[in-house]
Structure formats: structure tokens, C-alpha cells
Amino acid sequence: MTRLLERYQIPGASLAVSKDGRLLLARGYGWADAEAGEPVRPDSLFRIGSLTKPITAVAVLHLGEQLVRQGRFPNLEAFLKAKVYGLLALEPYGGKLGDPRIESITVRDLLQHSAGWNRNVAGDPMFRPTLTYVARSLGMGEAMPVQPLIEYMLSRKLSFTPGTFSAYSNLGYAVLGQLIEYLSAQSYAAYLKGMLGQMGIHHITVGHTRLQDRLPGEVKYYDFPQAPLVQSVLDGSLVPRPYGEFYLEAHAANGGLVASAPELVKFVAVLEGHRPEASPISLEARKIMLERPALPQYNSSKVYYALGWSVRPKENGLMWSHDGALAGTRTLLLRLPDDTVIAALFNSRPWNDWSFIADLKNSLLNAAQQVTRWPNYDCF
Template identity: 60%
Template sequence: MTRPPQWLFGLTLLVGWSLAQTLCIPPAPTYPSGRPITSYSAASLEPYDRVMQRLLERYQIPGAALAVAKDGRLVLSRGYGLADVRTKEPVQPDALFRLASLSKPITAVAVLHLGESLVSRGVYPDLNSFLHEKAFDLVKMPPFGGQIADPRLKNITLRDLLQHSGGWHRGWAGDPMFRPTLTDIARAMQRPERLSSQELIAFMMSRKLQFAPGSRSAYSNLGYAVLGQVIEKLSGQPYEVYVQSMLQPLGIYSVRAGKTRLQDRLKGEVRYYDFPGAPLVKSVVDGSLVNRPYGEFYLEAHTANGGLVASAPDLVRLVVALEGWRGPTLLSHEALREMLRRPKLPQYEKTPRYYALGWGVRVPQPQAQALPPGKTSGQGSSDPRNPPAKMSPVLSLPPEQLEWSHDGAFAGSRTLLLRLPEGVVLAALFNSRPWNDWSFIAELRRGLENATKAVRHWPEYDCF
């Protein structure tokens, strides 16, 4: 077979590059249904626009951003609705949003990244040894009142913190980083409610754990706050500085620590809105009456567990880099597998979903096939008294076949980062959290998954 001349390859690349430059230049905003949409997409990706516009309308959310990558290429990056209702400023595709708990996978990646660097320097023989390090041996923080209340605290490992098995259970004892438990702690310490993460950790060291570390998983903001302190102690850098130094070589520049007060919001950051009819609250900063997004919690104490801000395209770029599609390697393939591995906890032994090291993971299951009329299955009988045998759940797949994600929620913020097995990564960020949040997040995830299935042709351009 005759090979095409080399100049034809060059011409093809040039045409592709020129097309990408044309498509990736943000056009003027359009206003379907009265709401602005900014930046670029392709006609075949219109199902995503329908999902985002429907959600803004149905749940009365002012604005949002969505970024979508396919096989390592950024193919959609759009802003929807308003970043500021008063000024009518449209959401730009690279606008900054509070991530809330979507900060946790970034912290988890930073811990693994730090661990691999320490292994390469000979501090630990391997990554698993690092993950079994005792967290409070590294932090070396004095407890409030001078005495540790529970000796099991010293058994908490970095792996325990990453997979939420450290021993704290907010359902049983409240979340120390949020009201009303935060209010009780501040009173006990005779301090204002704007407690730092170090002060909250020190106080919780003077209280009992709710279960033995490593015996079960229970979602813990405090555990990730401790991980932030571990990063600072081992790296010798502030948490934010370490994260930025890790991400900037990948071209990710938007990730930074957010601020509590409206007047301190960052350049390019959206304004946050509570749901209609939500009450004002006393600010944790100065006691003045404020909207909940700007004072019900002290964002500066949440940096490692929920206090970061970022843009949607940069979140997608992070996952693309983790999968090795482009740029320098952030984590080794072995570290990526460890990050997504099923924890050795009884509650996850036979479930298709589990919380790994900083990510919620789902193992896709084969679809049951409908039988033709008159056919039987199982033991040879379709009689309901002898039902067909159920298929055993698939419990393990390689990373490229897994679905992994994380979401986040504060008053005024709702976020989702979703990696699908089809080579698709999506980041959706909103500047309000509906009162019926459980319905919203389920509809968001389902809508994005269905929109992905509806795409018949993926663009070839790359807007990274």
C-alpha cells in the first residue's frame, strides 16, 4: 500500500490546528431562553446544553459552568446563566467556583504525589509504607487541654484518613467544622466561631473517637483537614502552595484557597446565592447578619477538605493528567491504581460502589439481557417459584474501566466532577445549592450521563 506523502500529514495537522483555533475562540454570548451561554461547543454536544439549561430553570440557580473532555481533548467549555445577578454578568467558562468537598480528591492526589516523592528520595521503601504512616506522629500537634482523650487516635493512618476510616462519625457526634457542633466547640474553647483547622483538630484530639480506626468508613471533613496538616508538615510548605506547585506544571493555574466574606472574593470568582427564602445568619467572622454562603461557615478552616476554588476546565484537566492523556505524569500508574482500589473494609466487600482514596468509585455492572418470549433462564424454568440465579456482582476492573467521581456542597455551591469509562470527563459547577439538593444532584448526574450517551459524534478539536 502506498503511503500518503509527508506533506499531506503536515497539511492535515495544520487544518486541524486552524479548526481548533476557530472553534476555541469564545464567541459573543447567546441568550436562549433569556439566559446567557458563553464560549464554545459543537452542534453534536447540544444535549449538554439542554441538561444545564433545564437544571438552572427548574432549580432556580443563577449560573453554572460545564467542561467536557473526550479522550484527553477539551471539547466543551461553557458558562451558563449569571455569575452576578445584580450586575447581569454572565458566567465565563473559566470562572472560579467554590469546590466544597470536591476539594478532597485534590487533597488526596496531593498526598499521593507527596508520598511518591518521598519514596523516590528513599524516605519510605514504597507507597504502601507511606500510607500506613501514623497521621498524628507526623502532625505532632498538642491536643486542646493537653491530653489525648482516646489512645486509638495514635493508630489512625494516612490511608484511614483518605478513605474516611479514621474513627470520627458526624452522624453520631456531629461535624465539628459546621454548626451547630462548631458553635458548641467554640463555646467550650471560649473562642469565636472562626476557628482554624488546627484549633478544631486540637479540640477533637481531646474527645473520644466514635469507632476504631480502620474498622469502617464514615465521611469525615475533619480527617481531610488533618491531611492538610500532614502535607504542610512533610513538605515544609503551606497546603495551598504545595497544591499549586504540583498542578501548575500541568497548566492548572486556577486552584487556590477561597475566602469566607463576599468582599474578599477572588478575581474571576462568581457570586454565591442561597435558595429563595433562605434565612440570614450571624456571620462566624463578626456576628453581622449575612447570607449563608458568606458567613455560616469559616471557609479558611476548610481549605484541604472543602475550601478550594477552581475552574471547570482545570478540574477536567486534572483528571486527564491523572489518566496520562497529556503533559507530565502526575502520579505513577501504580499510584493511580492504589488511589482507586477497593478499601479492605467490611461494608465494601461486595458492593459495586465504594469510597477509595479521595474518590467515589463505581464498578460498572453488565446489563441483564431480556429473554425472548417463551425462553427460560437460570435453572431451566421461568416459574416464579424457581427464579433464575442472580449474577454475582463484578467487584474489580482496571482503572480505565471504572467510573470515579466526587461532588461537593456548601450553602451557595454545588459541584460534580465525573469520570466515565468511555474516556469522558465532566466538571459541572453551580453558584447556588437548591433546598431539594438530593433531587438536584441525582438529576445532574443522570442528565450528564444520558447526554454523554446521546452524543453521536465527538469533535476532533482540542481546546486545552
């Protein structure tokens, strides 16, 4: 971890490691706030970017099983096949769907990124420059709530037919956040708080855009050296990118959470039934969550995106993971086939990002493989 901070000029990081549900290591490295001389603590909070998505996915499955118990769906599979547009009280901008195929998007499509939105073709409306275009079209500022943004995208054409292809989509997970709110009659943050509280997790929550609004125990975020300032989405003033290039509150369900490394590994440990707290989803739902999607591109691929997780089958089981990235943030949550779980969080995103994330993954895997005997204590 120290080598990675030095090589990629990152101020601070946090690392947590668990084995068979026992927390074996939780440590902070470097600076949470370099100017104030505040070190990273083992339980420091970090923005986790797209590592939010597997947490949202579990919340959706948890909600689905609740609705089954209430008799609103016959089983979880029926919930996953349900057409999302018919479940939501959303009106397309201008009053008309931009593509009739939108009506066929299912809950499963959103979870596995097969809903028809492709940011490589049509841009990502959650981020600039596409966000700027959407905001101007709506006559709104870029710091807009997520609902009008989604309603605008419902008035546009899809990039492909839902259920035929997987293309990573922040917008799809933003829609899942709206689905949770509408079907649970709670805010996304409140629903998540209830589910996570039952798991013994109390500090994973939605973050805020501005530096002055950071949460108690949250680190400060740094752009890479010599990175340019940008105009804030909030007021147009010049700010560092982590504090104004995007409106974090609108990203709640797709990339807006903050968390500590120990609570992220606990999330996986409880999910797998290794802790005394009850898992939020059943064994059947967890199996469905990790299944290979029935999409042609995954027929013979070594890695696939399931319901909220990137999954790589290995000889001794499944390795599943998710990473996250925003200006000022880089994160990774990694579950190995032997029930080792590793969370690594950083308060800067290097300019050579893909080199860094590859280096991080390889370093953590190599370190885990070198362990010959795991301790028996539990720091949870």
C-alpha cells in the same frame, strides 16, 4: 444545563467536557452576578466544596511518592500505613488524647474516611452547630484556624475503631491538609500551587469567606430563595449563608478550594496521562488510589469510597466521581469508563439538594450516552 437552572432556581453554572484528554466543551450558563448582569464565563471560578477532597488526595499521594524518592519511606504502601499522630506536631487540647485509638490512625484511614470520626454520631466540628460548641469550649471565635479545632478533636473519643468502617469525614481531610503542611514544610496552598502548576493548572486555589474578598473571575454565590440570613462566623452580623455560615479558609483541604470547570477536567486528563504535562502520581499510585478498600461494608457493594474518589465498577471499566456542596455551591466531577470527563459547577445549592444532584448526574450521563461521534478538536 438551562433546564436545570430553571427548574432549581439557580442563577448560574459552568460546564466542561473532555474526551481522551481533549477539551471539547467549555461553557457558562446564566449569571455569575445577577445584580450586576455579569454572565458566567467558561473559565469562571466557583467554590467547589468537597470536590476539594480528590485534589487533596492526589496531593497526599504526590507527597508520599516524593518522600519515597527522598528515602523517608521504603515505598508508597509504607507511607499509606504510617501512623498520622506520630507524623504530626499536634498536641491534644488539655495535653491528653481523648482516645488511645487515635494513635493507630493511618494516612490511608484519613484518605478513605476510616479514621474513626463519624459526623452522624458526634457531629461535624467543621460546621455549626458542633463548630459553635468547639469554639466555646476553646474560648475562641467560630472563625478559628483549623489546627486548634483538630487539636480539640484529638482530646475527644472516636466513634469507631480506625480501619474498620468508612464514615465520611471533613475533619479527616482537614488533618490531611495539616499533614501536607508539616511534611512538605509549605502551606497547603503553596504545595498545591506547585503540584498543579506542573500540571498546567494555575487557577485552582483556596477561596475566602467574605463576598468582598472573592477572587478575580469568581462568581457570586446565592442561597435558595427565601433562605434565612445567619450570624456571620466573622463578626456576628446578619449575612447570607454562603458568606458567613462557615469559615471557608479553615476548610482549605476538605472543601475550601475554588476552580473552573475546564481546569477540573484537565486535572483528571493529566492525572490519567492523556496530556503532555506529567501526571503528579505514578501509574501504580493511580491504581492504588482507585482500589476497593479492605472494609467489610464494601465487600459486595456496587459503589465504594477509595482514596479521595467515589468509585463504581462498570462492565467496561471504572466510573469515578466526587461532588461538593456548601450553602451557595453545588458541584460534580464525573469520569466515565470511556475516558469522558465532565465538570459541572453551580453558584447555588437548591433546598431540594438530593433531588437536584440525582437529576444532574442522570442528565449528564444520558447526554454523554447519546453522543455517537466525538469531535477531534482540542480546546485546551
